[in-house]
Amino acid sequence: MKIFDSIKTGLHEAIEYEKGNIKAKSVSISVEPLQNFSASEIREIRNNLGLTQALFGAVIGVSTKTVEAWETGTNQPNGAAKRIISLIKFDPQFLEKYHIVSKN
Numbered sequence: 001m002k003i004f005d006s007i008k009t010g011l012h013e014a015i016e017y018e019k020g021n022i023k024a025k026s027v028s029i030s031v032e033p034l035q036n037f038s039a040s041e042i043r044e045i046r047n048n049l050g051l052t053q054a055l056f057g058a059v060i061g062v063s064t065k066t067v068e069a070w071e072t073g074t075n076q077p078n079g080a081a082k083r084i085i086s087l088i089k090f091d092p093q094f095l096e097k098y099h100i101v102s103k104n
Contacts, residue, residue: 034082035089039073045089046071051101059100060084 016022037045046056046067053067060067060081069075077085087094095101 032086034079035086037070037077037082037085039071041089042067042077042085043071045085048092049088049095055101059088059095 013022017024046053049056051059053071054064057064057067060077062081066075070077091097096103
């Protein structure tokens with residue numbers, strides 16, 4: 001479709017919507033709630049990747065002390081860290097697939 005025709009179609013749809021002749025298209029999106037991880041789950045995920053606490057922290061963007069606190073149950077990961085850990089748990093190849101880590 002040429003640009004002019006696309007604009008013309010869009011304008012026609014806008015006019016028809018405004019008149020109440022057509023309904024707006026909508027898409028429903030749901031977001032999975034953040035998963036909570038126990039200290040042992042975090043340690044298991046990290047160990048399955050073969051990463052030290054320092055490397056795991058570097059991957060997620062937190063300090064070694066933070067990973068240590070998660071693994072002892074002193075602290076819990078925040079929202080962004082929980083989402084990254086979920087991605088890693090769901091797809092252990094995630095880090096290599098998206099060139100976050102590379103094995104030599």
